Amino acid sequence: MYKQISVGTRLGSMLLDHFFMTMVAMVFSLPGMISTFAGTFEVTHEQQSIDFFGGTFLYVNLIGFALYFCKDCINGQSIAKRILKLQVVDNETGLAASPLKCLVRNLSIVLWPIEALISLTNTSRRLGDRIAGTKLVVFDGAIEQSRINISQVLIPMVIAYGLMILLMLPFKAMMPAVEHRKIDFIESSYNDQSSKEAEKLFADSLGQYLTASIRVYDQVQNSPSKYISVIIQLNENYLESDQDFERIESLTKPVLFSKFPEKTFVGQIKYVYKTSGSMQTTIVPVTWTHENQESI
Numbered sequence: 001m002y003k004q005i006s007v008g009t010r011l012g013s014m015l016l017d018h019f020f021m022t023m024v025a026m027v028f029s030l031p032g033m034i035s036t037f038a039g040t041f042e043v044t045h046e047q048q049s050i051d052f053f054g055g056t057f058l059y060v061n062l063i064g065f066a067l068y069f070c071k072d073c074i075n076g077q078s079i080a081k082r083i084l085k086l087q088v089v090d091n092e093t094g095l096a097a098s099p100l101k102c103l104v105r106n107l108s109i110v111l112w113p114i115e116a117l118i119s120l121t122n123t124s125r126r127l128g129d130r131i132a133g134t135k136l137v138v139f140d141g142a143i144e145q146s147r148i149n150i151s152q153v154l155i156p157m158v159i160a161y162g163l164m165i166l167l168m169l170p171f172k173a174m175m176p177a178v179e180h181r182k183i184d185f186i187e188s189s190y191n192d193q194s195s196k197e198a199e200k201l202f203a204d205s206l207g208q209y210l211t212a213s214i215r216v217y218d219q220v221q222n223s224p225s226k227y228i229s230v231i232i233q234l235n236e237n238y239l240e241s242d243q244d245f246e247r248i249e250s251l252t253k254p255v256l257f258s259k260f261p262e263k264t265f266v267g268q269i270k271y272v273y274k275t276s277g278s279m280q281t282t283i284v285p286v287t288w289t290h291e292n293q294e295s296i
Contacts, residue, residue: 003138009084010123010136014116016080021071025064032057043272043281045215045229047182058168066160069106073099073153075145076134087139091125096145097134103156105132107163183266185227189219198228198259205255209248210234216260226265228286230256237273239280245271249284263288 071078076088076096088097088105097105108115108128118126124135194216202212210232217227230252238248248271256269271282 005086005123005136005138007120007123009086010119011116013080013084013086013136014119016083017071017078020079021068024067025061028064028067029057029061031060043231043233043270043274043279045213045231045270047229047268059165062161062164062168065164066157069109069160069163070099070103070153070156072097072102072106073156074148076102077139081136081139085139087137088129088134089137091129091133091135094137094143097132099153099156100159101132101134103160105129105134107131183227184221185217186219186221187217189217191216191218194218198230198256201259202232202252202255206251209236209251212252220266223266225263226260226267228256228260228265228267230267230269232269232271234271234273237280239271239273239282245282 072081072088077086081087088102089095090097090101105128108126108131111127115126115128124137126136129135195214198214198216199212202210202214206212213231213233215229220227232248232252234248238244252269252271265286266288267286269284269286271284273280
C-alpha cells in the first residue's frame with residue numbers, strides 16, 4: 001500500500017519539474033540566442049529575412065521540448081521527483097512506468113490548468129495518468145528497480161521530437177519564416193565602379209547627414225533588373241519618430257534614383273543609427289510592388 005501524497009508535495013513536484021525542465025530546455029535555446037546576439041551590432045549587406053521560429057536553430061530548440069515530455073522516462077523519475085522521493089509507476093503492476101507510458105502521460109501537460117485542478121483532488125492520478133495507465137507514488141527504495149534500457153528511453157525521445165516537428169509545421173505554413181523573399185543576384189556581377197560612384201554621390205549630396213555603403217550587382221536571376229544594397233549610417237537618430245524618418249528617406253531616395261532610375265533595380269535600403277551601447281535599424285525593401293518597412 002502506497003503512502004498518500006500531500007497536495008503540497010504534488011504541486012511542489014509539478015512546479016519543480018517545470019522549473020528544472022525549463023532550465024534544461026533553455027540550454028538547447030542557447031545556440032540560437034548566441035547567434036542572434038552575436039549579430040546584434042553587426043551591420044552587413046546581407047538581405048534581411050525574419051524567421052519567427054528561430055531558423056535552423058528551431059530544430060535544436062525542439063530537443064529541449066522533447067526532453068520536457070520525456071522527463072520521467074528514466075525509472076519513472078524526473079529530477080524533481082528524485083528530489084521529492086516520488087515515482088511514476090504502472091497502475092496495474094506497481095513497477096516503474098515504461099518510458100513510453102511516461103511520454104504518453106506527459107503529453108497532457110499542454111492542458112496544464114486542467115491537470116493542476118485534477119491534481120488538487122487526486123494527488124496520485126492526474127489526467128495524463130488515466131490516459132497512460134500510470135500513477136504517482138512515494139518512491140519505495142525496497143522495491144527492486146528494473147535496469148535502465150537506453151533503447152527504450154531513446155524511442156520516446158524520437159517520438160516526442162517527431163511530434164514537436166509535426167506540431168510546428170502548420171504554424172510555419174501559416175506564418176512563413178521569410179517575410180521578404182531573398183533576391184537571387186549573381187555575385188560575379190558585382191560592379192565596383194558603379195558602387196563607388198554611388199557612394200561618392202551620397203557623400204557629396206548628404207555627407208553632413210550620413211555615410212553610405214553601396215553594393216551594386218548588375219545581374220539578377222531571371223530578371224533584367226540590377227540588385228542594389230544600400231546601408232545608410234546616420235550621424236543623428238532619424239529613426240525615433242515617423243516624421244524624422246520620412247524626412248531622411250525623402251532626402252536619400254532621390255539621390256539613389258538620380259543614378260539608378262526607379263524600376264530598374266531591386267534591393268534594400270538599410271538605415272542605421274549606432275552608438276557605443278545600442279543600435280537602431282530600419283530596412284526598406286525595394287521591390288516596386290509594395291513598400292514594406294521593417295524596424296528592429
